[in-house]
Amino acid sequence: MLSKYGVLYSKYLEEYKPITYQELIMSGTINDFLELKDKEFNDLRNSIIIELKNKYNKPNTDSFMKLSKYNNFIYSKADELVIWTICPKIIKTYR
Numbered sequence: 001m002l003s004k005y006g007v008l009y010s011k012y013l014e015e016y017k018p019i020t021y022q023e024l025i026m027s028g029t030i031n032d033f034l035e036l037k038d039k040e041f042n043d044l045r046n047s048i049i050i051e052l053k054n055k056y057n058k059p060n061t062d063s064f065m066k067l068s069k070y071n072n073f074i075y076s077k078a079d080e081l082v083i084w085t086i087c088p089k090i091i092k093t094y095r
Contacts, residue, residue, distance in 0.1 A: 005045070005082060006038030012087045041082050048078040 002010070010030075013021040024030040052074045059066045 002034055002038050003042060005041035005086065006034045008083060008086055009037045009041070010034055016087060041086065044085065045078050045082045048081050049074055052077055 010021075013024070021030075024033050056070070056074065059070055061067070
């Protein structure tokens, strides 16, 4: 099952690389290819999250709101960077 990155990459291929998309469909390898790309983008997201957490220190507080804002910032920034990696043009449709 694909996560949002696999689905976005599928849309990217369909819209910006239609010949590659059709070749993958005709050869019957589209699902395997998208699952591989999905895993690649999820791994990238996880490494970006680690880097962001190292760059931006966690607030030294027990406040749920401050910790929630911190985590939301980290995860949304990681999502944005991964989507930008997939295709800068597709970020408009994601938002």
